[in-house]
Amino acid sequence: MTMAAANTIIDIEPAARMRTPNDSPLKIICLAPTLVWFGALFAVPLIALLWAGFWRVENYQTIITFSLENYEQVAANFFAKSRYGLALVQTFWVAITGGIFAVAFAYAVALAIVYAVPQRWQRLALLFAIAPFWSSYILRVYAWQTVLSKNGVVNSFLKMTGLDWARLDVIFTQTATRIGLVHYLAPILIVILYVTLTNIDRAVIEAARDLGSTRWQVFKKIILPLSGFGLTVAGSFAVIIGMGDALCGALLGGGAGQSIIGKVPLFASMLISDYASATNLPRTAALATILVLAMLLVMWASFAIGERVRKATAE
């Protein structure tokens, strides 16, 4: 605060300015390495990504030009042959439904931690819930494969206990993809929703209880509306991450996993298998750009929803 004030004074009287601890060569020296590294290896690649979508491949040689060939190819195959359009629809469907499950699961866990666990155990309960986040993602997906597969852990357990009729045939369908996604997303969402819930003033809840509300009424009239914004943030986060995820779709969904939409792969899984088989970088870049645009669309939509929710709670 005081520093900001000092800055304005300096702006007004540049001539009479004294050297303050804020003017130091260290400012530049400390920031420069990071800025150079990020400029060269982050900003440039991102621009190159957008640009590379317009390159062409001829005789296995990448030619730097400005051609719409990749996008034309994608557009021509939107619903035919490679069916990029259907893959995009599948991505939306799986990411949105998976996101809803993930948020519902995480919200219930966060509610349980905040309102059912005694105060002094809450931190520990939260740490425990987010512990799986710190383990290798690819290994978790592999482990889910062994758990869910045809003769995997769950099914062999059911067989052993004579519950064979209840066997789980989800591997290599988009249901398995969603299970993997929920597992991946849950720790992050639990943190977001935990923070949301702890910010709700307990005094308000106590007051409502003292005035005779039932617990269900308190939840419906106070807790749920006040977590609206947090739920929107968590939901959009879940959908965007889900859209960009290729591993669950490839390893649990088996590439083209079955769903209501049909046996269609996710856009992200399609992108990596496309790259693995053709190594056509310009086309991969074009596909990635399309995915980015789809994500920006979701982001814009969730901002709009978030604003509405915030306005509704403010009233």
Next chain:
Amino acid sequence: MTAATALPAPREPINRWKIAGIVWLAIGYVFLFIPLVVLVLFSFQANKFPALPLQGFSLRWYEKLWRDGTLIDALGHSMIVSPAAATIATILGFLAAYATTRFEFKGKSLLAAFLALPILIPPLILGVAFLGLLARVHLSGTLFSVFLTHVVLITAPAMVVIQLRLAQMPRSLEEAAWDLGATEWQTLRKVVLPFALPGILGGWLLAFTFSFDEFMIAWFVSGFDPTLPVAIYSVLVAMIDPSLNAIGTIVFAISAVALIGIELLLLPYVTEKNVEEE
């Protein structure tokens, strides 16, 4: 904010909702931990396919892992790349954290957002972007390219941890050093650096974990010397091989050690009061 802690604990006796909450929490934990437990359990079982019934304790998958050698080689690659990337990221992160904590300048929050962006952009997109650039300058397909790109990804986490620690440093500490005649550079080295050390070590460990587990970017930019997650993926798409359980258990153990290190280094400081507030 503080009102919640001032209130007495809820006074009602046990009720249905609380029990339901605890039961749900238990189910949630089972769901969250089932893959990890299964993976570790079957790494020590004789079963050829991870399924019940268990066939008894065995270390055969660890032996196979050792005999095959590819995954162990990949672990070796990861153990070169990740510490190197974490070290550079921590140096960059420390300098940037110091600059943002001490100095006021325009666009500070913009800078923070820019540095956090690599974590927020899906790794799939970043992978394609990195590859697009690195392939042009003939730097793709090596461990060095994984190193270059991982630094971008893990600088922000390292920086945030160091910022947390630096925020606890009273400004007077530095000012005292200057008044006593130390140059700014000497103060940075002899006063700020030792103070930030727990944050630096914690940041390094966090950066290491991020890099060590990173798959997607490494898949795009690494070539014939895959890092461990990439090597695991290529085994995984080809066949069922329980030595994956064995390497997985080793990886979990490494991550767990890193995490416990972070906890021990940082927990005493996170709970400490913020001294800076005036």
